[in-house]
Amino acid sequence: MNLFRGEEHVRRWALLNPAAAVEGLIPLADLAAWFGMPSRRHLLDDDYLSRWYPERDRERRTAMERLGKATPFWLGS
Amino acid sequence: MADPRTLDRAFKFIMGRFVATGHGPHYTELAAAFGVAVEEGRLLFHDVVKAFSPSWLHPETDYLVSFPPFHSLPTQYRVTVDGAQKWFAQCGFEATAMTWLFPGKTVRVDAPCLDCNELLAFEMRDGQFLRVEPGTMVGHLNQPRIPGKDRLAFL
Numbered sequence: 001m002n003l004f005r006g007e008e009h010v011r012r013w014a015l016l017n018p019a020a021a022v023e024g025l026i027p028l029a030d031l032a033a034w035f036g037m038p039s040r041r042h043l044l045d046d047d048y049l050s051r052w053y054p055e056r057d058r059e060r061r062t063a064m065e066r067l068g069k070a071t072p073f074w075l076g077s
Numbered sequence: 078m079a080d081p082r083t084l085d086r087a088f089k090f091i092m093g094r095f096v097a098t099g100h101g102p103h104y105t106e107l108a109a110a111f112g113v114a115v116e117e118g119r120l121l122f123h124d125v126v127k128a129f130s131p132s133w134l135h136p137e138t139d140y141l142v143s144f145p146p147f148h149s150l151p152t153q154y155r156v157t158v159d160g161a162q163k164w165f166a167q168c169g170f171e172a173t174a175m176t177w178l179f180p181g182k183t184v185r186v187d188a189p190c191l192d193c194n195e196l197l198a199f200e201m202r203d204g205q206f207l208r209v210e211p212g213t214m215v216g217h218l219n220q221p222r223i224p225g226k227d228r229l230a231f232l
Contacts, residue, residue, distance in 0.1 A: 001168035001169055001170040001171070001216070001217075001218055001219075002168065002169045002191055002216070002217055002219070003154075003169035003172070003188055003190075003197055003214055003215070003216055003217075004190050004191065004192060004197070004214070004215055004216075004217055005190040005192070005193065005195060005197050005211055005213060005214060006211065006213035006214065006215060007213070007215055009190050009191075009192035009193060010192070010215065010217045012192045012193075013191055013192045013217075014192075015191070015219070016219065017219045017220060019221075020217070020218060020219050020220065020221075024217045024218040024219055025215055025216070025217055026215065026216040026217070026218065027215060027216070028173070028199070028206075028209060028214050028215060028216060029206075030216075031169075031170055031173045031216045032173045032201070032204070032206065034170075035146075035170060035171065035173045035174040036173070036174070036176075036177070036204045040146075040174040040177050041177050041204070042177075043092060043146075043174075043177055043178055044089075044092065044093075044096075044177075044178065044180075046085060046086075046089055047085050048085065048088055048089065048092070049081070049084050049085045049088040049125070049128060049129060050081040050082075050084065050085050053128075053129060072221065073218075073221045073222065074218070074221075074222060075222060076221070076222040076223055076224040
């Protein structure tokens with residue numbers, strides 16, 4: 001789960017998994033939207049672990065659906 | 078496993094320590110803060126880590142390494158707030174969540190590109206990007222997700 005200066009840098013990366021060369025890409029703005037969902041916004045709340053953390057799986061699916069990435073690669077099988 | 082209220086309080090203690098110092102606490106500090114015996118604090122420490130994936134201890138120790146979005150050990154994702162660089166993000170993806178731990182502040186993330194070793198950087202405040210350099214920056218997941226084994230995705 002890394003950041004690169006651009007798509008061509010991902011393609012040149014020595015440790016690239018070829019199967020993830022295209023499917024593994026995600027724009028920075030999309031990342032910020034995903035990691036800006038409520039379960040991240042409330043990390044400082046007193047009841048975070050019981051109230052917000054359980055939302056993460058549902059949020060991941062929602063985010064991936066919005067981004068067109070609701071695939072086994074991003075969601076797990 | 079500790080009760081949910083106690084887990085919430087312990088989580089808050091650990092996360093607050095990362096925000097304040099850039100590092101997680103030792104379990105003895107958790108025990109002291111909660112007024113419990115050392116062993117009870119150690120078990121509570123483990124309970125929080127188990128309950129909050131993907132966080133983890135250094136293998137075969139009780140030392141907290143990763144507590145997303147923070148990481149006690151240096152990673153390539155250096156986080157600067159108010160001119161102080163004392164935090165590391167667990168990964169590039171979690172780096173974009175750092176903004177929520179420092180409300181009202183500009184959070185800067187600097188990292189080398191793993192291809193060319195040239196720097197990339199972005200700044201956020203309250204979830205909004207203030208600066209991205211270069212503008213072509215992208216995220217990348219190199220391995221398919223395996224639920225329950227999210228640590229593998231950091232490779």
